[in-house]
Amino acid sequence: MNPFILFIQQLVNGLRVGSIYALVALGYTMVYGIIRLINFAHGDFIMVGGYTLAFTVPLMVAAGMPAWLAVVAAIITCAITGVLVEKLAYSPVRRRGNRMSSLITAIAMSLLLENGAQVLFGANPRGVGTLFTLPNIGMFSGTTLLTIVLGALVMVALQLFVNKTKMGRGMRAVSEDKEAATLMGVHVNRTIAITFAVGSALAAVASLMYCAQYNQVTTTMGSMLGLKAFVAAVLGGIGVVPGAMLGGILIGVVESLSKAYIGTLTGGVITSAFSDAIVFAILIVVLLVKPAGILGSNAGEKV
Amino acid sequence: MMKLKKDSQKGTLLNFAGIAVLFAALLVFQQSSLATPYMRGILIQCCYVIIMVTSLNIPNGFMGQFSLGHVGFMAVGAYTSALVTKALVQAGVPYTGLPGYAMFLIAVLVGALMAGLFGLMVSVPALRLRGDYLAIITLGFGEIIRVIIQNIPIAGGKGLAEGQAGQPLIGIKNFSNMYAIVGLTIVCVALMYAFVRSKYGRAIKAIRDDEIASEAAGINTTYYKVLAFTVSAFFAGVAGAVFAHRGLGTLQTSDFTFVKSTEYVLMVVLGGMGSLTGSIISAVVLSILPEALRAFAQYRMLIYAFLLVLMMLFRPIGLCGTWEFSLLDTLRGIRGHKPKKPQAPAAVKREEVSEDA
Numbered sequence A: 001m002n003p004f005i006l007f008i009q010q011l012v013n014g015l016r017v018g019s020i021y022a023l024v025a026l027g028y029t030m031v032y033g034i035i036r037l038i039n040f041a042h043g044d045f046i047m048v049g050g051y052t053l054a055f056t057v058p059l060m061v062a063a064g065m066p067a068w069l070a071v072v073a074a075i076i077t078c079a080i081t082g083v084l085v086e087k088l089a090y091s092p093v094r095r096r097g098n099r100m101s102s103l104i105t106a107i108a109m110s111l112l113l114e115n116g117a118q119v120l121f122g123a124n125p126r127g128v129g130t131l132f133t134l135p136n137i138g139m140f141s142g143t144t145l146l147t148i149v150l151g152a153l154v155m156v157a158l159q160l161f162v163n164k165t166k167m168g169r170g171m172r173a174v175s176e177d178k179e180a181a182t183l184m185g186v187h188v189n190r191t192i193a194i195t196f197a198v199g200s201a202l203a204a205v206a207s208l209m210y211c212a213q214y215n216q217v218t219t220t221m222g223s224m225l226g227l228k229a230f231v232a233a234v235l236g237g238i239g240v241v242p243g244a245m246l247g248g249i250l251i252g253v254v255e256s257l258s259k260a261y262i263g264t265l266t267g268g269v270i271t272s273a274f275s276d277a278i279v280f281a282i283l284i285v286v287l288l289v290k291p292a293g294i295l296g297s298n299a300g301e302k303v
Numbered sequence B: 001m002m003k004l005k006k007d008s009q010k011g012t013l014l015n016f017a018g019i020a021v022l023f024a025a026l027l028v029f030q031q032s033s034l035a036t037p038y039m040r041g042i043l044i045q046c047c048y049v050i051i052m053v054t055s056l057n058i059p060n061g062f063m064g065q066f067s068l069g070h071v072g073f074m075a076v077g078a079y080t081s082a083l084v085t086k087a088l089v090q091a092g093v094p095y096t097g098l099p100g101y102a103m104f105l106i107a108v109l110v111g112a113l114m115a116g117l118f119g120l121m122v123s124v125p126a127l128r129l130r131g132d133y134l135a136i137i138t139l140g141f142g143e144i145i146r147v148i149i150q151n152i153p154i155a156g157g158k159g160l161a162e163g164q165a166g167q168p169l170i171g172i173k174n175f176s177n178m179y180a181i182v183g184l185t186i187v188c189v190a191l192m193y194a195f196v197r198s199k200y201g202r203a204i205k206a207i208r209d210d211e212i213a214s215e216a217a218g219i220n221t222t223y224y225k226v227l228a229f230t231v232s233a234f235f236a237g238v239a240g241a242v243f244a245h246r247g248l249g250t251l252q253t254s255d256f257t258f259v260k261s262t263e264y265v266l267m268v269v270l271g272g273m274g275s276l277t278g279s280i281i282s283a284v285v286l287s288i289l290p291e292a293l294r295a296f297a298q299y300r301m302l303i304y305a306f307l308l309v310l311m312m313l314f315r316p317i318g319l320c321g322t323w324e325f326s327l328l329d330t331l332r333g334i335r336g337h338k339p340k341k342p343q344a345p346a347a348v349k350r351e352e353v354s355e356d357a
Helices: A003-035 A042-062 A067-096 A099-121 A142-164 A166-176 A178-183 A188-214 A221-236 A241-265 A272-289 B002-031 B037-062 B070-090 B097-126 B131-151 B178-197 B199-209 B211-216 B221-244 B258-271 B276-292 B294-314 B327-334 B344-355
Strands: none
Touching: A003 A042, A003 A142, A003 A166, A003 A188, A003 A221, A003 A241, A042 A067, A042 A099, A042 A188, A042 A221, A067 A099, A067 A188, A067 B294, A099 A221, A099 B131, A099 B258, A099 B294, A142 A166, A142 A188, A142 A241, A166 A178, A166 A188, A178 A188, A188 A221, A221 A241, A221 A272, A221 B131, A221 B258, A241 A272, A272 B131, B002 B178, B002 B327, B037 B070, B037 B178, B037 B199, B037 B221, B037 B258, B037 B276, B070 B097, B070 B131, B070 B221, B070 B258, B097 B131, B097 B178, B097 B221, B131 B258, B178 B199, B178 B221, B178 B276, B199 B211, B199 B221, B211 B221, B258 B276, B258 B294, B276 B294
16 A cells, blocks of 8 residues: 555544543543542543443344434533542542642542452443444544544634633633632532532543444443543643643554554564553653653643 | 660561561461472462562652553563573582572572662663652553563573563573562561651652652752662562562563553552552452452452552552551550551541642
8 A cells, every 4th residue: 555645544543542532631631630639530530421421322222213312411421420430539538638648539530440340241342333424534534533523623612612602711720720710709619519519520521532433331441541641731731721632643543653653663672562651751751851841831731 | 765775676576576477477388288389489479479568668658659561570570580590500510508598689689679770770761750650650660671571582482592572581591489488578578668667768758748749848858769669679589589580480471461560560569569568468358359359350350440440439548548557556555555546647638738739
């Protein structure tokens, strides 16, 4: 095959994976921006969304509706899960503990969701069924292009929400200064809960994209995806909404291209099996060289 | 002053007596019908988990610098020591009896030194960061170590010259001699206890309580942080070496995933961040409990996670806080003396400090 076409295909694949990472990274970055907590459970929200899809897609099909409408159920379930996790675990711990306790609670919630799902649904992967039936456009699959377009749309919508609505302004205010925001009449706890709801809803959309690609869900599907998305959030500048988008796309493209070319470039010393290590190496380099990330700075817009 | 010296002598004697009693109990256990391979396996597991959890407590508990990638160092120790014993056996060194002990000891040392070296290499860049960023960067290093081990040929298949990348390492000799491993565990715990009680340990605890204040007081914080991290990685390497030679004969990188790391972190937190006693208790209990409650095996991690959340809600300092078991004080307590000083204030102070951080 023509090497140039191959390159373009890898690039588009990278964009597809990158859109998924970007949506997940947005959830990390919004929560971190507002309460300075790495929400380790965020990756598992994707899993919650995935299982919701797995259960509602057959219902949708049976009811004669398009299968992808199941994403509405996934969004609702994920948002509820996110708010519950915040209200039942993070918020009480945050009020009495320190930041380390919050971090440990986040790890615990991740374990809880993952193992809870394992007890409920078993360790075997579950099929999701066909979500979209799209024709291929040129040399690209329809699903891939749809994923990229959908990702871009969601990101634009989020950007509008954060910058143009009253709620978005409240979120920015809380992340800037909680006390001052309270004095200005922002309902801080409600704002935090809505941030969790929006972040988790984005994870649900990400799970739709994931399922459209792989057609199956497992209880641990969120852990590696979540970690890589977190790397993306740090790369772009954690707490910065456009940063998460940029970071996600970059990680996706780098991962896709490195899988395809690193073997040839290094003469077979480093093979594509190292792709996970490459993502984490990027994280380490970013943290050491510019811990604030590409777009992160004090002047940057935070959410 | 005299009283103190006498106390410490008494304490040393008592501790040696305690160790002797422990070994006597072990001897009885070995002779009894209880000593099935299954029970021995659990005991060995208790030993390496104790070493691992106490070593992890040094950065996470005593220093307050959260590491999430410590299984990486355990993996380095495990694979290095396994390759050392393999090389020695291949070179024709006898591996039974006394030479066997020596070989095991050498392998443990080499593995631990290698892990310590990795700890040093990781900590110099990583410890520039704090808090959750440090947690993430250590997690990243842990994953990188795992992926690299998975992809180097000598750490897979039959190992050494006939290695095959991506395969489990097989044919590791069994060095799970109960006395040697229990002895090794005691030595490791004693060394770590001495470390956290030494001048270095005090500096490390000062860093945990207030990094800026301790820097102002003349403590070279970077040096002590790197030192504590390296020491901790060294002992994690010992735990890995014991794990590698526990008798199953195989090692695979899936033994050293991020999930395993969180499991050890969980034990540190439940036991008490800054209490070796707590780490030992939680290591033993959480190693034995899953075996005792086989019927609930699938709920194990679920219950742990739930416990962890409850602990963070109601007792964020962990089961033991910073309390340490002391044979001398316990005996005195039995005889009606009051313990010299309660440990509670230290824990309270720590919370106060962290609140405004």
